[in-house]
Amino acid sequence: MDRDGLRARRDHEWQQAVVHALCDAPVLHDRNARAMLAELIGDELGRPVVLREQPTPHLQMLELVRFCVRAGHTGPIALSHAVSLLEGPGPTAETVGRLVRELVRTAAPAPAACLPARFLVSYVAADRPWADWVVRQLEDAGLRARHVRRRTGGGRHGGPPEADERLIALLSPAYLAAVHGLAPPWWAVLRDDPRGLADGIVPVVVTPCRPEGPLSSMSCVDLTGLGEDEARSRLLHAVGAAPTGRTAPAAPQPPFPDPAGRR
Incomplete structure (x- = not known):
């Protein structure tokens, strides 16, 4: 397996470990607590985090972890801080904190001229x-x-x-x-x-x-x-993005495919 494949596997395993830790936390079995976790993450990142209804808590936590990863290095750190605030000193906060520290230590710095996703x-x-x-x-x-x-x-x-x-x-x-x-x-x-x-x-x-x-x-x-x-x-x-505006000259916007014309 090449270097990119190994990195993808490590990222996969890291996300899986965090999701499992969150799902094992008794406090997060409550839907209101999960919503509070998302709100705390959003407060630290400075943008709202919408935790949508999902068939299972596991899928909700998976969506939240993926969002944090897409937010860059500040996302997982915000997740760790939010878990600590919500649970206090406890096994989940300790596990998530350790996983985030490992991620931060092993993450390669992004090239200055990194191309967009x-x-x-x-x-x-x-x-x-x-x-x-x-x-x-x-x-x-x-x-x-x-x-x-x-x-x-x-x-x-x-x-x-x-x-x-x-x-x-x-x-x-x-x-x-x-x-x-x-x-x-x-x-x-x-x-x-x-x-x-x-x-x-x-x-x-x-x-x-x-x-x-x-x-x-x-x-x-x-x-x-x-x-x-x-x-x-x-x-x-x-996709972990925010509207930032185009740097190239704007072309006509394609119409929104909604017959009711809602905006």
Whole structure:
């Protein structure tokens, strides 16, 4: 395994250890306590952290840990501080604090000219307006993105994500039908990381549907029924970004794919 693969495995194992520690904490069995944990993290980071409803507390804690990791080195530190404030001196605070210290010690400094995160947006033809809109929101936040259309009938344009790309799958009944029984672009990602802890894939629901198979156990970002501003905020929150504005001359914005025209 190459160096990038070893680092991805370490990151995977670190996130898994933190999630397990949080789920084992009796105080966090209470949903109000979990909401308070997210609020404390947001207070330290200076931006709101929305803890969405999930089928299980494990998925809620997974989403929270992933958010903290995407926030850079300050995110895990804020998580450690929040756990200490919420629990006080205790085994969970001690375990999370130790894991965060290990992460900070072993993290390589980012290059000064580090390129922004890269995303591959996977979609079907019926959802092209969503793909255009999502790519533009990512670019406006200073990220790099491209999209690949999934063909019905088994074909597809393009291939799986590259080594330095995260994949955003735009989920809809048409998309799920197109990939049913086949190997979608994200299959290799889930094969190596079936629980999504390495954060290589971000499932985004754009039309009401019920994900099946490996996607059913992952935390999905639901944009259905939202106005444009809220949908943008939820999308950027899911990828750990914030609207920072474009550095290049602005092009016309693609229309928000909502027939009600909500903003």
